[in-house]
Structures are given as C-alpha cells and as structure tokens.
Amino acid sequence: MTSNRDEVDVLIIGAGPVGLYAAYYAGVRGLRTAIVDSLSQVGGQVSAMYPEKNIYDIAALPSVTGRELISGLRAQADQYHPTYLLGQEARDLAHMIDDGGRARKLVRTSAGLEVSCAAIVITGGIGTFTPRPLPAGEEFLGRGLDYFVPSKDDYAGRDVIVVGGGDSALDWCLMLEPIAASVTLVHRRSAFRAHAASVAQVEASSIEVITDAQIVALEGGRFVEKASIEVKGEDAPRVLPCQAVVAALGFTANLGPLRDWGLELHDNRHVVVGTSMETNVAGVFAAGDITDYRGKVRLISVGFGEAATAVNNAAVHVNPEAQLFPGHSTDDPHPGGAS
Numbered sequence: 001m002t003s004n005r006d007e008v009d010v011l012i013i014g015a016g017p018v019g020l021y022a023a024y025y026a027g028v029r030g031l032r033t034a035i036v037d038s039l040s041q042v043g044g045q046v047s048a049m050y051p052e053k054n055i056y057d058i059a060a061l062p063s064v065t066g067r068e069l070i071s072g073l074r075a076q077a078d079q080y081h082p083t084y085l086l087g088q089e090a091r092d093l094a095h096m097i098d099d100g101g102r103a104r105k106l107v108r109t110s111a112g113l114e115v116s117c118a119a120i121v122i123t124g125g126i127g128t129f130t131p132r133p134l135p136a137g138e139e140f141l142g143r144g145l146d147y148f149v150p151s152k153d154d155y156a157g158r159d160v161i162v163v164g165g166g167d168s169a170l171d172w173c174l175m176l177e178p179i180a181a182s183v184t185l186v187h188r189r190s191a192f193r194a195h196a197a198s199v200a201q202v203e204a205s206s207i208e209v210i211t212d213a214q215i216v217a218l219e220g221g222r223f224v225e226k227a228s229i230e231v232k233g234e235d236a237p238r239v240l241p242c243q244a245v246v247a248a249l250g251f252t253a254n255l256g257p258l259r260d261w262g263l264e265l266h267d268n269r270h271v272v273v274g275t276s277m278e279t280n281v282a283g284v285f286a287a288g289d290i291t292d293y294r295g296k297v298r299l300i301s302v303g304f305g306e307a308a309t310a311v312n313n314a315a316v317h318v319n320p321e322a323q324l325f326p327g328h329s330t331d332d333p334h335p336g337g338a339s
Helices: 018-026 043-048 066-078 169-175 196-203 255-260 300-318
Strands: 005-007 011-014 033-037 082-086 092-095 102-111 114-117 121-124 128-131 157-161 181-187 209-212 213-219 224-231 238-241 243-246 251-254 270-273 283-284
Touching: 011 018, 011 114, 018 033, 018 043, 018 066, 018 300, 033 114, 033 196, 043 066, 066 121, 092 251, 102 121, 102 270, 121 300, 157 169, 157 238, 169 196, 181 213, 224 243, 243 255, 243 270
Parallel strands: 005 114, 011 033, 011 121, 033 082, 121 283, 157 181, 157 243, 181 209
Antiparallel strands: 092 102, 102 114, 128 251, 213 224, 224 238
16 A cells, blocks of 8 residues: 555545445444545535534434534444545546455545545535635635634624625624624625525614625735725725625535536436445445435435435445444444544
8 A cells, every 4th residue: 555545445426414424334334434524624515514504404403513423423424434535636546456356446635645446435415515715815814704604703802794685695694793893794696595585684684785886906914905896877885894704605516527428417416326335436425415226305404314224224235244234333332433
C-alpha cells in the first residue's frame, strides 16, 4: 500500500446525515470505512445551509437543530472510528482484481488519494454543490465574506449584511438578529422566495430590509469594513458599515464525476437503485436524496432506512458468507466498543 492509498471495506461518498448514519451501520457490521466529502466539514447541506434551524421530522426527536443532529450522528459514527476524507471529491472509479482474486474498486479523489474498497455507498444528497458567488467582493472570502454560518457566535456584536431572498437568507437573519450589532438583508428583487411566515418575522423585527438592490463592492483592509449597495431608482450607491457579509444566494448542484461511473440515472440527476439499494454497477450502492425508485420520498428519515439497507447489503457483497440481517442493537450493550 502506497503512502497516498487507503484500503477499506466500504467507501461512503457524502458526509451528510445519511452518510454519517451509513458509517455507523458499517461499523455495526465490522467494516473498515472511509467517508469522502467535497466540503471541509461533515453534515452536508444541513451544516452548510441551516445548522441552527429546527428540524421536526426526526424520529423520537420532537425538535432538533441541524447542528445538534449532525453532532449526534457523528458521535454515533465515531464509535467505530471511520476515516474522514474531507475537502476532496471522489473522481475516478476503476475496477480491479486483488491478489486473492477478489473484485475491488479503486476511487481516486481530487486530493490525489487512492481509496481501495470492496464496496461503495453513495450518499451524496443532491450531489456536489457549489455556492453561487457574490457578484462583487470575492477577494474577501474568508475575511468577512462567507456563504454560510458555521457558528453564529462568530457574528456577535458585528454589523452583518445578509444577501439573498430564500429561506436560508431569512433564517440567517433571524438567527443573527439577537446577537449581532445590526442585521441588514439585501435582495435583488422585491418579492421573496422564502416562506411567508419567515418574511413576516423579518418584517416585524429590527432587521433592515433593502430590496431591488445588490452589493456592487466590498471594501476594507485585511477584513471587510463596508459594502456599497446599488438600489434600483437611486442615483448613488448606499455605503453601509459591516464586518461580516453572508452571501446566501443558493447553490448549484450536480453529480460531477459520478456521471462517468456508468450509473443508471433518472432525470440526469438521481441514481437509480433496486430494493437492495444497489445500483446497476455491482458493488456500488446508494442511499438518501440522491437515489431514485418508484415511490421515492426524499426525507432524512427515509434516507436513514435506505442507509441501513444499503450497508447491510454491501456487507454481504464484501463477504458473501455474511448474514444480511445485522441483528438487533440491543443484543450488544456496548456497540462499537467505543474507547
């Protein structure tokens, strides 16, 4: 094994909620596991877009924030010590036979790492997603300009400008209003795409709303200090002080290199699976929002069940003598043997 090659039983592509749960179940089955994700943190869309938003449809949890959900899922998975390969994208897939005559797969990542595995479980949600850029001020990315809010505490006492008109933009505004010095919402249209209840909350708050407007420049030294905002019908741009800008302009998503893996796709964006969650490529399984089959319902709760189905079938693919049914978790009072 070379220094840039990792060898596991199962490679999970996507470290969102379904991917983390798949890593847990792979651990239950005693499988060596690696998780690769293009983002630099686990949690997928939940961490990137609504970490502080309450989620109400997780079984046994009447209400849980995105951050709490991801924290719990990671703690559950970490009992089995999976390898996290974050900030890199799964790219090339090759099929090979090892010295023992067993079928293996070799996945190369954008970081140049090679992962040898017996099975793959794709849990990539909507695929690789990239934030839509702010038209101006990209040079301040990471220096006051961000595309999501990893921790609201970083914005305490600051003048914050949030750009966008969707649910994420308004959620960030409402989340930051109690702790920021000021919050200003800038949207290029007069109508919002967000839920009406969120719009009403913003309008009833201290948040300043500027519509029919866009940021045309960010200025500052090492960090952003002010923003120039061009408003329709006004002769000169408004200049507002700010120490933070959140560009919640949405994301573009696609399957990226997975399109070249020979997978059967539906609508050119979802991976078709059977009842075992296996794709048309032997040894490649999928679970979560990225999958498609008759009657598919795209909910996190559905994805959890699909992850368990995919991993247990992958376990049999890795070892044909293994049982499909994993047994009940109550059979082992100390799952994972966590240290």
